[in-house]
Amino acid sequence: xxxxxxxxxxxxxxxxxxxxxxxxxxxxxxxxxxxxxxxxxxxxxxxxxxxxxxxxxxxxxxxxxxxxxxxxxxxxxxxxxxxxxxxxxxxxxxxxxxxxxxxxxxxxxxxxxxxxxxxxxxxxxxxxxxxxxxxxxxxxxxxxxxxxxxxxxxxxxxxxxxxxxxxxxxxxxxxxxxxxxxxxxxxxxxxxxxxxxxxxxxxxxxxxxxxxxxxxxxxxxxxxxxxxxxxxxxxxxxxxxxxxxxxxxxxxxxxxxxxxxxxxxxxxxxxxxxxxxxxxxxxxxxxxxxxxxxxxxxxxxxxxxxxxxxxxxxxxxxxxxxxxxxxxxxxxxxxxxxxxxxxxxxxxxxxxxxxxxxxxxxxxxxxxxxxxxxxxxxxxxxxxx
Numbered sequence: 427x428x429x430x431x432x433x434x435x436x437x438x439x440x441x442x443x444x445x446x447x448x449x450x451x452x453x454x455x456x457x458x459x460x461x462x463x464x465x466x467x468x469x470x471x472x473x474x475x476x477x478x479x480x481x482x483x484x485x486x487x488x489x490x491x492x493x494x495x496x497x498x499x500x501x502x503x504x505x506x507x508x509x510x511x512x513x514x515x516x517x518x519x520x521x522x523x524x525x526x527x528x529x530x531x532x533x534x535x536x537x538x539x540x541x542x543x544x545x546x547x548x549x550x551x552x553x554x555x556x557x558x559x560x561x562x563x564x565x566x567x568x569x570x571x572x573x574x575x576x577x578x579x580x581x582x583x584x585x586x587x588x589x590x591x592x593x594x595x596x597x598x599x600x601x602x603x604x605x606x607x608x609x610x611x612x613x614x615x616x617x618x619x620x621x622x623x624x625x626x627x628x629x630x631x632x633x634x635x636x637x638x639x640x641x642x643x644x645x646x647x648x649x650x651x652x653x654x655x656x657x658x659x660x661x662x663x664x665x666x667x668x669x670x671x672x673x674x675x676x677x678x679x680x681x682x683x684x685x686x687x688x689x690x691x692x693x694x695x696x697x698x699x700x701x702x703x704x705x706x707x708x709x710x711x712x713x714x715x716x717x718x719x720x721x722x723x724x725x726x727x728x729x730x731x732x733x734x735x736x737x738x739x740x741x742x743x744x745x746x747x748x749x750x751x752x753x754x755x756x757x758x759x760x761x762x763x764x765x766x767x768x769x770x771x772x773x774x775x776x777x778x779x780x781x782x783x784x785x786x787x788x789x790x791x792x793x794x795x796x797x798x799x800x801x802x803x804x805x806x807x808x809x810x811x
Contacts (some may be wrong), residue, residue, distance in 0.1 A: 487516055490508075549754075559579065577658065585709070586706070618642045
């Protein structure tokens, strides 16, 4: 379409009608036509400055820098030593340039270079597709004594599919816990992704071998990025913000008894805001549609009994969960066709807000110049709109 509009002869009077029919802006067509008629830009090679050292001189400097006498010295030391001997080759900066051109400038110490970790992007559209697990500490009876709570969570239904309390962080305990949850929920091989942070038990080889044997894909957070494991972190906050949560547990059996009561309430009775105010068991075991329909019937009856109480529209229950993301991908920008016919991002439109009307009482008593300025500004905004 753009090429057809560009091909119209100038001055024919057809441009306005053609652009209106094709949905193109005339300025874009004119800009594209000007770009095509413009002579191509050729970038000539930059000539070396006349003050620069020639190839022979640069080779001589490099040979001096490579001598056993100077090979382990900094260019500033070499420069000063040669000056004291009555020799001048070049400036210190030129020595650095020559060494850099030959790849002989680097940090002498071995620097730790952190690799670029990929942000995990996980999608769950049904239960038993993505599980998240983590370990949190529960304070014991004395100072510096802890119990360790292991929790495996289904991110779609928010159901806790496995948990245990132990005296230490141990990969063997996790293997037994995960194997039991995997068998109990009858997860087929190749379906499940297990996400965790980069703690010791999570990164251990025995855990990786277990997941590989069961056909489970493993996923890890980026280092020091707690937002990559949001569901486990939020679940631990729900646990520790319970009014009944004690400051310390007297023994490991007390911790297990509390967790047993909490996880029963959490899975069966807790109406989770993230899954449409349903319980994790209702979503995990496929009861979401029935519960949602029953709630809609109740709201419909309430609307029919008193429609005047619902101003905007008929009430609807909270939406059912359909998809749950860990780090959803950014939305793709809306693309338009630019003057050359290539895809380009849509420009942002500026919204013009109309100024609020001035009440008659204020206008009658206000300053005349201020009222005139407000009227002029409002007229300008209306013209732009």
